[in-house]
């Protein structure tokens with residue numbers, strides 16, 4: 001049986017005192033690809049934030065990549081995030097340094113010391129997203145799609161057990177979105193588990209995976225219609 005990497009049971013998701021989602025049951029096993037869809041303001045980002053420890057889980061039970069979300073302490077959050085690869089809509093690259101240095105910064109911050117190993121790892125993840133020839137470029141010298149590829153490479157650095165992608169194509173045009181989605185699909189096909197929030201329905205039709213919808217304060221599984 002495959003390993004559970006994420007489990008929420010009867011969870012309630014809050015933004016401060018506001019209840020955003022209730023009765024949340026969500027489970028991902030190793031190797032799954034799951035979309036989280038829903039209108040703007042429906043709670044996708046709040047759910048994602050709860051999963052990476054940015055919002056506390058106050059009601060219900062939750063575990064993710066071996067961490068208990070109910071008892072998660074502030075000081076454990078960096079260790080949780082090392083086992084997650086997080087990809088945001090707005091890339092969040094450091095604009096004062098080039099691609100290589102952006103990735104090196106993360107490795108150094110997570111304890112990597114050997115310069116040769118650092119270089120090998122960075123070139124390995126950049127190759128996965130086909131950005132190995134652009135390691136010297138500054139973020140502002142890259143297109144949106146290229147910046148997102150670098151952000152995906154950054155998410156892969158510590159070989160995460162789960163990738164959380166929050167609207168990773170939200171700032172990209174349709175053709176570039178498809179390119180970035182192909183990168184995520186390749187990463188998934190190599191064995192990675194991915195939870196991706198999106199409101200890009202065209203992408204879901206093109207790359208069909210299990211889909212969970214946030215609506216009316218709850219989560220539902222969407223059964224995809226075959227055309």
Ligand SMILES: Nc1ncnc2c1ncn2[C@@H]1O[C@H](COP(=O)(O)OP(=O)(O)OP(=O)(O)O)[C@@H](O)[C@H]1O
Pocket residue numbers: 015016018020038039040041042043044045046047199214
């Ligand atoms: N920092 C915050 N403080 C208080 N309420 C917030 C905060 N961030 C979001 N909310 C509220 O929580 C609800 C869910 O927002 P959330 O950002 O999770 O939705 P979303 O589905 O991710 O939307 P979008 O697709 O626009 O990113 C909304 O009603 C929003 O107004």
